């Protein structure tokens with residue numbers, strides 16, 4: 001569903017993405033792990049089209065999207081969520097979801113109210129809210145909801161575009177460990193038509209959702225395998241010294 005071939009990126013002298021290759025099957029839940037500065041966010045930026053690689057190729061559903069702009073990738077079913085806040089604070093949860101759904105279908109009008117007046121948008125909002133446990137918060141203004149709900153909504157915005165593949169950049173960052181596990185179980189329960197690629201900092205959380213784990217270190221894939229293999233890998237224990245022991 002998503003394939004990365006020999007991707008390479010440098011920022012001046014810093015070699016941030018080194019010959020990265022990945023292959024995600026349809027419906028797969030893949031977690032990218034790696035210590036600070038390993039190149040996880042850069043890889044996401046390359047996949048989403050926010051950065052251009054120096055070499056390598058990206059294929060979505062077999063089609064080469066390496067040179068496709070962000071909007072074109074989105075049209076082809078690639079969505080991403082960000083670590084940073086991308087929500088409209090003054091709008092309600094439903095309006096945020098509605099806007100994402102309407103923009104994705106090309107149905108957005110100049111007046112926001114129109115979005116939620118459209119039955120197909122309302123249906124998407126209802127469905128996404130139910131999947132992400134946001135239904136009780138739909139009418140709340142975003143500025144009034146908790147940090148955890150905001151993070152759920154960030155994922156909701158990506159889901160509302162009805163993508164085939166979602167890239168989630170540390171969806172649980174800043175959330176306490178108990179809520180983070182709940183969040184990951186919620187991600188794990190998303191429909192299998194969706195392929196998920198999740199950057200996660202915490203190995204323990206990765207085990208909640210991952211079918212397969214890829215570990216980046218200094219921009220390079222140093223591990224690609226099943227979660228049980230990751231759990232038993234001496235090399236990964238070294239890379240993650242400390243945080244791994246706590247996992």
Ligand SMILES: Nc1ncnc2c1ncn2[C@@H]1O[C@H](COP(=O)(O)OP(=O)(O)OP(=O)(O)O)[C@@H](O)[C@H]1O
Pocket residue numbers: 011014016034035036037038039040041042043201
């Ligand atoms: N635009 C840029 N210009 C120069 N260097 C950059 C740029 N973006 C990232 N880097 C460097 O590339 C390396 C990888 O950064 P990146 O943010 O991709 O890592 P990460 O694995 O996502 O880290 P974290 O877990 O801290 O978010 C870092 O050394 C960073 O300083």
